[in-house]
Amino acid sequence: ARAQIGVTGLAVMGRNLARNFARHGYTVAVHNRSFDRARSLVAEHGGEGDFVLSESMADFVASLERPRKVVVMVKAGAATDAVIDELVPLLEDGDIVVDAGNAHFSDTIRRERALRDHGLHFVGTGVSGGEEGALNGPSIMPGGTRESYESLGPLLEEISAKVDGVPCCTYVGPGGAGHFVKMVHNGIEYADMQLIAEAYDLLRRGLGASAAEIGEIFAEWNRGDLESFLIETTADVLRHVDAATGQAFVDVVLDQAEQKGTGRWTVKNGLDLGVPITGIAEATFARALSGSVPQRTAGAGLPAHTREWEVKDREAFVEDVRLALYASKVVAYSQGFDQIAAASAENGWGIDRGAMARIWRGGCIIRARFLDRITEAYERDAGLPLLLADPYFTEAVAGGLASWRRVVAGAAGSGVPVPAFSSSLAYYDGVRARRLPAALVQAQRDFFGAHTYKRVDRDGTFHTDWSGDRTETEV
Ligand code: NDP
Numbered sequence: 001a002r003a004q005i006g007v008t009g010l011a012v013m014g015r016n017l018a019r020n021f022a023r024h025g026y027t028v029a030v031h032n033r034s035f036d037r038a039r040s041l042v043a044e045h046g047g048e049g050d051f052v053l054s055e056s057m058a059d060f061v062a063s064l065e066r067p068r069k070v071v072v073m074v075k076a077g078a079a080t081d082a083v084i085d086e087l088v089p090l091l092e093d094g095d096i097v098v099d100a101g102n103a104h105f106s107d108t109i110r111r112e113r114a115l116r117d118h119g120l121h122f123v124g125t126g127v128s129g130g131e132e133g134a135l136n137g138p139s140i141m142p143g144g145t146r147e148s149y150e151s152l153g154p155l156l157e158e159i160s161a162k163v164d165g166v167p168c169c170t171y172v173g174p175g176g177a178g179h180f181v182k183m184v185h186n187g188i189e190y191a192d193m194q195l196i197a198e199a200y201d202l203l204r205r206g207l208g209a210s211a212a213e214i215g216e217i218f219a220e221w222n223r224g225d226l227e228s229f230l231i232e233t234t235a236d237v238l239r240h241v242d243a244a245t246g247q248a249f250v251d252v253v254l255d256q257a258e259q260k261g262t263g264r265w266t267v268k269n270g271l272d273l274g275v276p277i278t279g280i281a282e283a284t285f286a287r288a289l290s291g292s293v294p295q296r297t298a299g300a301g302l303p304a305h306t307r308e309w310e311v312k313d314r315e316a317f318v319e320d321v322r323l324a325l326y327a328s329k330v331v332a333y334s335q336g337f338d339q340i341a342a343a344s345a346e347n348g349w350g351i352d353r354g355a356m357a358r359i360w361r362g363g364c365i366i367r368a369r370f371l372d373r374i375t376e377a378y379e380r381d382a383g384l385p386l387l388l389a390d391p392y393f394t395e396a397v398a399g400g401l402a403s404w405r406r407v408v409a410g411a412a413g414s415g416v417p418v419p420a421f422s423s424s425l426a427y428y429d430g431v432r433a434r435r436l437p438a439a440l441v442q443a444q445r446d447f448f449g450a451h452t453y454k455r456v457d458r459d460g461t462f463h464t465d466w467s468g469d470r471t472e473t474e475v
Contacts, residue, residue: 003029003052003063005155007071008083009101010037013127014073016134017100020159022049031060033074033083061090067121068095069152076101084111093119096148100125104265105176105183109347112144112175121148124175126182128364129161137161139364140169141185141356143178161363168362173349180343181356184336187266187280189230189365190259191332191420194283196234198418199325202407203318205416206311211248215239221322225396226329228368257287266339273342278427279332282419306415323400324407328424330397333374334387335427354378386431397428404428 006029007018014032018041021028027050032038035055042053054060061068068091072083080101087097097120099108108124115122126141127134140160142149149171160169172178196218203214215238222231240249263284270277289296311317337353344351357374361367377390387393397404408425411418430436445451447466452475454461460474 001063001065003027004065005029005069005071006031006060006064007073008032008057008060008087009072009074009079010041011073011075012131013100013134014071015041016131017071017073017127017138017159018051019045019048020135020137021155022051024158025049026155027052029054029060029063031055031057057086058090061087066092066095067151068092069098069155070096071098071100073100076103077107080107081111084115088115088118088120091118091120094121096121096123096144096152098123098125098142098152099179100127102182102262103179105180108143108176108179121145123148123152124177124179125156126172126178126185128182128185128360130365133161133363137168137363139185139359139362139367141172141178141181141359142169143172143174143176143180145174146171160359161367163362163367166358166361168359168364170355170359172356173344173351175347175349177344177347177349177351180349181340181351183262183265183269184340185360185364185366186262187270187277187284187339188332188336190263190266190283190287191279191336192228192230192329192366194286194420195279195325195328195332195424196230197286198421199321200234200238202321202411202416202418205414206309206317206321206410207314211238211250212241217318224322225326225370226322226368228370229365230368256291256293258291259284259287263287269343270339273339273346275335275339275342276427277335277339278423279328279335279420282423283332286419304415307413309410309414309416320403320407323403324421327397327400327404327428328421329370330388330393331424331427332420334393337374337378337387352378352382353384354382388428388431 008031010032029052052063112122123144129138157167160167218235354375357371442453
């Protein structure tokens with residue numbers, strides 16, 4: 001036994017992760033259900049490091065140093081269970097199985113329990129950054145036991161992305177914590193992309209500018225607070241010209257956004273936990289609306305009653321949109337971190353939100369300069385109940401409030417759909433309101449369903465006899 005780490009499942013992701021380990025000087029055992037993939041990996045990239053090729057799972061396991069560390073990188077779902085079932089009888093006490101695929105965190109909780117009963121560590125790990133990240137340094141979000149992280153962590157940290165010399169990998173928490181955090185990361189990615197798309201639409205319609213001109217604006221934004229992978233790629237995409245037609249590439253792409261499902265998972269979980277992640281939800285539903293072809297076809301002729309959006313000062317308008325985007329983005333992240341806090345409390349995961357923002361700074365899709373500010377906010381107050389209430393973000397958002405309101409009002413007036421911008425502003429106004437009309441909702445619930453209510457002036461639970469003499473009783 002001489003390999004320090006093994007990877008089974010050598011499609012794009014597993015192959016690149018294995019190469020990443022090898023390039024960092026580790027001896028990597030490689031295995032794949034169909035041997036061809038394993039063989040071709042070694043044939044094509046064997047020179048990059050030290051690989052141990054095995055055709056059978058038994059040989060693969062036998063080639064690993066103890067405690068064995070096996071990274072499973074197969075299709076999420078049944079395939080993962082099949083591979084685990086094959087692995088378990090071959091492993092021994094204290095060995096570590098790492099699921100680096102995109103598992104739902106509830107599957108991870110189930111698998112972790114089952115493997116614990118076999119004396120094995122199961123580490124459900126979020127990996128972000130796609131194939132490029134897997135090869136050159138992804139953001140890695142490992143869950144599982146702390147004990148497993150002691151021997152596994154250093155390897156994962158070594159192959160992860162680095163920002164200012166700091167690895168984009170840290171221990172997240174037990175059970176399903178790693179995959180949960182990865183899920184919310186993806187949800188935030190949905191919100192971020194939708195907000196960028198809305199900003200683009202506003203600029204395009206407001207300025208009557210070409211895609212390439214808007215691309216220049218994004219490139220400029222990428223030099224400020226908004227600096228991030230997604231803003232940078234937006235600038236690139238908008239400036240790209242379609243070779244076949246000579247048109248702006250974005251203008252020849254069908255406007256129906258698809259999804260693989262992690263946004264949906266995040267939204268469903270937000271509903272389960274009762275955490276208002278409106279930014280992520282609006283983004284997920286915006287994709288759904290774009291793909292609702294019969295509805296869009298039937299709706300295409302609906303009256304608009306809009307007024308022309310007159311942009312008198314182009315620079316001021318661009319700055320308004322930039323500030324509205326920044327503020328909406330803070331809301332989306334604030335909500336996502338609330339979701340992490342709620343799940344962490346419910347499951348006893350003890351997730352350090354500042355550390356999560358730190359490991360998202362590199363390697364992953366939502367990497368951004370402003371994540372440093374989020375880490376600082378949670379360092380100031382680990383239990384911060386609302387990211388927006390951190391002094392830095394309060395001030396940053398306050399500086400853009402007038403712009404944000406102008407943009408949302410202008411969009412409504414001229415008929416530009418900005419669901420994520422406007423719902424984020426509604427969230428902001430809701431969370432800062434000293435009194436909400438939820439009082440009326442409670443009163444109505446008591447009226448027709450005797451669901452009871454609480455009072456502002458004394459403790460207790462009350463019901464009013466609405467169908468009788470309307471006397472109030474304490475229940
Ligand atoms: P795929 O999701 O396409 O999965 C293909 C791999 O799974 C192959 O190695 C295949 O083996 C193996 N496999 C499928 N079914 C079984 C089975 N029943 N038993 C054993 N092996 C099986 O590969 P990717 O590399 O795209 O992704 C791997 C994982 O990483 C997935 O969970 C994915 O969600 C996740 N992920 C992907 C990202 C991406 O950008 N692609 C980013 C982050 C995570 P065979 O060659 O024999 O068919």
